[in-house]
Amino acid sequence: MNSLGKLPRRTFAKATLGTAVALTALAMTAGSGFAEGTVTIASWGGSYQEAQSKALFEPAAKSTGIEVKQETYGGVSDVRLKVQAGAVPWDIISSGSGSAARAAAEGLLEPLDYNIIDVSTFYPTLKTEHCVGSDVFSTVGAWNTATFGEDGPKSWADFFDVEKFPGKRAYRNKVSGALEPALMADGVAPEDVYKVLDSEEGIKRAIDKIRQLKPHIAVFWKSGAQHAQLMKDGEVDMTTGWNGRFDVAKKDGAKVSYSFNQALLDYDCFAIPKGAKNKDMAMKFLAEISKPELQANLPLHITYGPTNKAAYDLGVIDDALARQMPSHPDNAKLQLPVSLEWYAKWEQKASAMYQDMLTE
Amino acid sequence: MSSISSPANPNETLLKQHAAREKWVLLGLSAPALILVLIVMVLPVGWLFYLSFIGSEGTVSMENYARMLESKSYGRIFVTTFKVSVLTTAICIAIGYPLAYFLSQLPSRAANICMLAVLLPFWTSLLVRTYAWLVLLQRKGLINTWGIEAGLWSEPIALVHNLTGTLIGMVHIMLPFLVLPLYSSMKAIDPDYLKAASNLGAKPSQSFWQVFFPLSLPGLFAGSLIVFVLCLGFFVTPAVLGGGKIIMVSNQITNNIELFFNWGAASALGVVLLVVTLVILYVASKLLPLDNVMGGGH
Numbered sequence: 170m171n172s173l174g175k176l177p178r179r180t181f182a183k184a185t186l187g188t189a190v191a192l193t194a195l196a197m198t199a200g201s202g203f204a205e206g207t208v209t210i211a212s213w214g215g216s217y218q219e220a221q222s223k224a225l226f227e228p229a230a231k232s233t234g235i236e237v238k239q240e241t242y243g244g245v246s247d248v249r250l251k252v253q254a255g256a257v258p259w260d261i262i263s264s265g266s267g268s269a270a271r272a273a274a275e276g277l278l279e280p281l282d283y284n285i286i287d288v289s290t291f292y293p294t295l296k297t298e299h300c301v302g303s304d305v306f307s308t309v310g311a312w313n314t315a316t317f318g319e320d321g322p323k324s325w326a327d328f329f330d331v332e333k334f335p336g337k338r339a340y341r342n343k344v345s346g347a348l349e350p351a352l353m354a355d356g357v358a359p360e361d362v363y364k365v366l367d368s369e370e371g372i373k374r375a376i377d378k379i380r381q382l383k384p385h386i387a388v389f390w391k392s393g394a395q396h397a398q399l400m401k402d403g404e405v406d407m408t409t410g411w412n413g414r415f416d417v418a419k420k421d422g423a424k425v426s427y428s429f430n431q432a433l434l435d436y437d438c439f440a441i442p443k444g445a446k447n448k449d450m451a452m453k454f455l456a457e458i459s460k461p462e463l464q465a466n467l468p469l470h471i472t473y474g475p476t477n478k479a480a481y482d483l484g485v486i487d488d489a490l491a492r493q494m495p496s497h498p499d500n501a502k503l504q505l506p507v508s509l510e511w512y513a514k515w516e517q518k519a520s521a522m523y524q525d526m527l528t529e
Numbered sequence: 530m531s532s533i534s535s536p537a538n539p540n541e542t543l544l545k546q547h548a549a550r551e552k553w554v555l556l557g558l559s560a561p562a563l564i565l566v567l568i569v570m571v572l573p574v575g576w577l578f579y580l581s582f583i584g585s586e587g588t589v590s591m592e593n594y595a596r597m598l599e600s601k602s603y604g605r606i607f608v609t610t611f612k613v614s615v616l617t618t619a620i621c622i623a624i625g626y627p628l629a630y631f632l633s634q635l636p637s638r639a640a641n642i643c644m645l646a647v648l649l650p651f652w653t654s655l656l657v658r659t660y661a662w663l664v665l666l667q668r669k670g671l672i673n674t675w676g677i678e679a680g681l682w683s684e685p686i687a688l689v690h691n692l693t694g695t696l697i698g699m700v701h702i703m704l705p706f707l708v709l710p711l712y713s714s715m716k717a718i719d720p721d722y723l724k725a726a727s728n729l730g731a732k733p734s735q736s737f738w739q740v741f742f743p744l745s746l747p748g749l750f751a752g753s754l755i756v757f758v759l760c761l762g763f764f765v766t767p768a769v770l771g772g773g774k775i776i777m778v779s780n781q782i783t784n785n786i787e788l789f790f791n792w793g794a795a796s797a798l799g800v801v802l803l804v805v806t807l808v809i810l811y812v813a814s815k816l817l818p819l820d821n822v823m824g825g826g827h
Contacts, residue, residue, distance in 0.1 A: 243787075245787070246783075246786045246787040250786075387668075387687070387690050389772060389773025389774060391768075402667055402669060403668065403669045404669070404690075405668075517789070521596075524600070524602045525600060525601055525602045527602070527774065527776065528602040528605040528606055
């Protein structure tokens with residue numbers, strides 16, 4: 170859409186608004202006439218989708234001739250409703266790895282054709298039968314540099330220590346990514362976190378730790394856009410959240426910093442919902458946006474690492490930028506990879522317990 | 530006596546026929562509306578009711594209701610929902626009654642202009658207004674910044690991401706729903722009643738409390754009821770201004786849809802809310818003169 174809109178805008182920069190709009194509309198109708206087809210992509214909005222759009226969707230639309238329509242959505246539950254209703258408006262969804270695994274287990278996703286999507290240079294753990302990795306991100310603890318300077322809480326023990334670091338906190342309103350930090354703060358070694366969590370007592374231990382912190386938690390956030398905004402507005406002094414959102418907020422002037430120490434390493438992926446109208450087109454489009462040439466552009470817009478290793482070899486991501494990526498070896502070794510198996514087994518039970526704590 | 534009640538009276542027979550015909554005509558005229566209500570209201574609610582008894586295995590079960598009893602959080606969510614709704618209604622009455630009274634006493638031109646001030650926010654998107662409150666109320670928002678600069682208080686007050694913020698936002702949104710019916714019922718009070726009261730020696734406060742106030746009650750009940758029932762189903766405002774801690778039933782319904790694999794978990798919550806609300810309305814209709822409110826009961 171934007172790429173097609175550019176030509177008339179540039180040529181007739183001085184033209185009246187009406188003319189420009191009319192011409193853009195004309196260019197768009199003409200463009201769609203030549204298009205290979207259309208795919209509709211649902212993602213999470215905010216700075217994240219903007220980065221995806223600039224780095225992946227728009228270039229891929231240009232190179233494949235497939236027209237892209239973008240929407241936002243609310244996650245697996247939305248997909249479930251649409252699939253059950255037999256009216257799936259999206260051809261591709263952008264999802265967290267855990268939600269995608271759950272959706273796949275429920276039979277809500279089409280299997281991907283890896284003869285079309287080339288994943289030979291992918292990190293082997295960042296793709297599944299139903300979901301192809303799109304970026305690597307971290308759930309980190311971020312702090313307000315106006316409150317703490319550069320020496321903010323750099324471990325979860327610090328984050329939970331209200332005497333050493335007094336101030337208002339924000340924390341996730343759901344169980345995902347919420348219990349692991351609490352256990353680490355409670356003295357469990359990162360490598361033992363999922364072992365301890367593998368029982369109701371372990372989950373209770375983590376939730377009790379959060380319960381202690383609760384008087385200092387001003388907001389339980391529900392979206393990445395929200396936790397970025399909370400830091401930007403100075404509403405809280407520290408929060409958990411997704412690293413890339415903080416970097417974008419920082420670029421916008423937010424006083425925020427974070428550490429990869431003890432962060433949770435996770436990835437997002439693309440999937441095709443069952444019954445998608447343009448499934449074949451979507452498969453082609455996924456093949457295109459999984460290419461290293463496109464993946465290499467994502468870090469330029471948001472600090473999420475590529476899932477295709479070959480993206481690092483193209484010279485687009487320089488060393489300084491590569492060091493900011495969650496997946497950079499120096500950063501990855503500090504972090505705990507998220508266990509999808511644990512979420513498959515315990516998420517519902519743990520969510521109910523988490524809910525009890527939230528409503529107290 | 531007997532001649533009056535006798536069916537032999539030809540006029541009476543004719544009248545009865547007319548009445549019966551009129552009934553059918555009225556029924557025919559309201560049929561489209563009835564069918565519409567049936568299709569968009571009764572059937573979906575019935576369907577949700579049915580779904581609430583379907584467990585995760587796809588068979589008939591009570592698990593969705595059992596879950597509500599097992600988990601402490603559901604009881605607390607209902608308490609929160611009713612607490613927020615009652616408080617919002619009470620604050621709306623406290624602010625709305627004097628406002629409506631003031632408006633009803635103004636000359637009509639001035640009243641119209643003031644009414645516009647009540648209606649203008651009413652026509653603005655609920656979401657926009659809710660986020661606007663966030664900007665005003667947050668820790669470094671306008672109110673706290675100005676309050677601290679003016680030396681009124683020294684530490685930021687927690688005005689949002691809690692019950693306070695939720696109530697401020699909801700009262701702002703709900704106020705017109707109270708003021709509008711109240712205003713129209715106050716306008717309908719004949720000023721001559723008040724004049725008659727003072728003529729008979731009533732002090733202004735007496736004529737207000739003994740004449741004006743009782744006559745305005747139907748409008749007050751109607752407005753309060755609308756506000757209260759709308760509050761019970763509120764979603765956006767507690768989600769945005771409650772900081773994730775004010776969880777009302779509708780918020781929990783979306784949580785349940787996200788978390789569990791079926792509609793039943795969410796439907797059961799909706800059914801319980803509906804039943805509880807109907808019970809409250811029934812009790813209220815027994816205690817309060819709601820017949821006037823609903824416009825029926827002649």
